[in-house]
Amino acid sequence: MPQLDHRLRLLRRHARGWAAELRPYALDLDGDPDVVLRLRDATAFHHAARLQIPAAFNPSPLVLAGERFLLTSALERVVFCEEIARGDLGMMLALPGASMSGVLVAAIGDRAQQEWFYGRLLERPTWTFFALTEPDGGTDAAGLRTRATESTDGCGWHLTGRKRYISNALRASMGVVFHRTGDGPLGLGAALVDTTAAGFTATAVPTLGVRGAQLGALHLDAVPITAEQLLGRHLSPMRRGSWGWQRTFNLLRPTVAAMAVGLAQAACDHVREHRRVLRPDERDLLARVAGEIEGVRRLTRRAAVAVDADSGSGHLASAAKLRATRLAIGVTRWALGSFGPGARLDQPLLDKFARDATALEYMEGTGNVQRLAVAAALDRGAFDGYPGVGPTATTGGR
Numbered sequence: 001m002p003q004l005d006h007r008l009r010l011l012r013r014h015a016r017g018w019a020a021e022l023r024p025y026a027l028d029l030d031g032d033p034d035v036v037l038r039l040r041d042a043t044a045f046h047h048a049a050r051l052q053i054p055a056a057f058n059p060s061p062l063v064l065a066g067e068r069f070l071l072t073s074a075l076e077r078v079v080f081c082e083e084i085a086r087g088d089l090g091m092m093l094a095l096p097g098a099s100m101s102g103v104l105v106a107a108i109g110d111r112a113q114q115e116w117f118y119g120r121l122l123e124r125p126t127w128t129f130f131a132l133t134e135p136d137g138g139t140d141a142a143g144l145r146t147r148a149t150e151s152t153d154g155c156g157w158h159l160t161g162r163k164r165y166i167s168n169a170l171r172a173s174m175g176v177v178f179h180r181t182g183d184g185p186l187g188l189g190a191a192l193v194d195t196t197a198a199g200f201t202a203t204a205v206p207t208l209g210v211r212g213a214q215l216g217a218l219h220l221d222a223v224p225i226t227a228e229q230l231l232g233r234h235l236s237p238m239r240r241g242s243w244g245w246q247r248t249f250n251l252l253r254p255t256v257a258a259m260a261v262g263l264a265q266a267a268c269d270h271v272r273e274h275r276r277v278l279r280p281d282e283r284d285l286l287a288r289v290a291g292e293i294e295g296v297r298r299l300t301r302r303a304a305v306a307v308d309a310d311s312g313s314g315h316l317a318s319a320a321k322l323r324a325t326r327l328a329i330g331v332t333r334w335a336l337g338s339f340g341p342g343a344r345l346d347q348p349l350l351d352k353f354a355r356d357a358t359a360l361e362y363m364e365g366t367g368n369v370q371r372l373a374v375a376a377a378l379d380r381g382a383f384d385g386y387p388g389v390g391p392t393a394t395t396g397g398r
């Protein structure tokens with residue numbers, strides 16, 4: 001991946017400044033997820049709420065020094081998300097906006113569905129949810145059990161089921177519920193849902209990391225929806241189901257990788273700032289860690305460019321997500337270790353970074369799932385080699 005061009009460097013520079021505004025509230029948000037509601041004047045809050053809205057629906061896109069940014073490409077999202085996560089990963093996940101649902105709506109929504117979704121986002125800062133995972137598991141999306149059942153009078157549908165670990169579930173006012181209308185892969189679907197609908201209940205799920213994301217469980221008790229809310233009704237069952245979903249996940253994965261890179265960078269910055277005197281061996285290790293972060297950053301950008309070119313080709317995105325998660329976990333633990341025993345108590349921000357890093361393992365598919373995708377790509381000759389394999393400064397090879 002070449003260096004960022006002028007436009008993307010501009011975006012990165014501004015996003016870095018917006019992230020710095022958020023950092024002072026990182027630990028507060030970790031203690032109380034409602035802190036984000038009091039940050040409406042923060043620049044990142046304001047911009048995130050209106051990003052990812054395509055040009056056709058967006059009368060006032062973000063303009064920086066005469067350049068327009070929509071964040072509808074994976075590469076732009078990667079640049080933005082890395083910087084905001086470098087400020088604070090919990091905050092990154094707590095901000096309002098189109099988020100993951102926006103990518104799905106852009107991929108498979110019809111014109112009316114997109115108008116409704118983006119129109120709501122333009123009205124006011126709005127949180128969205130993306131409800132795929134169920135209590136019985138999230139990895140096997142095709143095994144989900146939530147049902148959409150057509151009313152006997154043919155006037156609509158009802159959603160019934162349970163979802164779990166859903167980001168922003170309690171503060172969202174709309175989102176996407178993955179469900180099935182019938183058995184087998186052709187029965188899979190996703191629907192736009194308003195959280196004020198009858199039968200929709202969200203409750204908090206306590207977590208150790210990324211507490212700002214305020215994960216929740218959804219209880220869907222015959223939630224009424226219209227046929228117009230069934231996403232991709234203009235597409236074939238395959239295209240609005242697993243085909244469309246896979247492309248959406250491929251587009252999202254580099255973004256999670258970028259958040260992991262941002263978190264690793266934040267931990268590295270913390271060591272630089274707070275361990276002013278380093279032994280020569282510690283200085284060497286710090287330099288190796290910085291080099292490792294840069295390598296994974298490049299892999300992540302390459303993955304974003306690859307999915308922007310072909311969203312059906314997700315193997316680089318899987319490699320980046322796998323590698324970046326391992327990096328974030330390794331670097332945050334190394335950073336804690338460099339402050340000696342008691343670091344978890346003496347360095348509360350680093351302790352939080354290490355807890356947040358562990359959560360990345362589960363977002364957008366676990367490491368095992370990414371390994372399977374990378375192995376399948378290797379098998380069919382899609383890679384010349386496995387990018388990033390080999391021992392690392394903080395984690396060793398795995």
Ligand SMILES: Cc1cc2nc3c(=O)[nH]c(=O)nc-3n(C[C@H](O)[C@H](O)[C@H](O)COP(=O)(O)OP(=O)(O)OC[C@H]3O[C@@H](n4cnc5c(N)ncnc54)[C@H](O)[C@@H]3O)c2cc1C
Pocket residue numbers: 129130131132133134135136137138139140164165166167210213215359360362363364365366367368369372
């Ligand atoms: C911070 C955070 C935010 C999240 N946000 C959302 C959200 O907004 N929306 C949403 O829908 N979900 C969300 N999730 C849930 C996340 O997507 C799931 O945790 C993830 O998909 C894994 O599902 P699971 O936890 O049910 O584990 P399972 O699917 O039950 O897997 C358990 C273990 O088995 C392994 N495993 C499973 N299948 C295989 C296989 N075929 N081969 C090898 N190993 C396998 C997995 O790697 C894992 O280690 C979030 C999770 C976190 C931590």
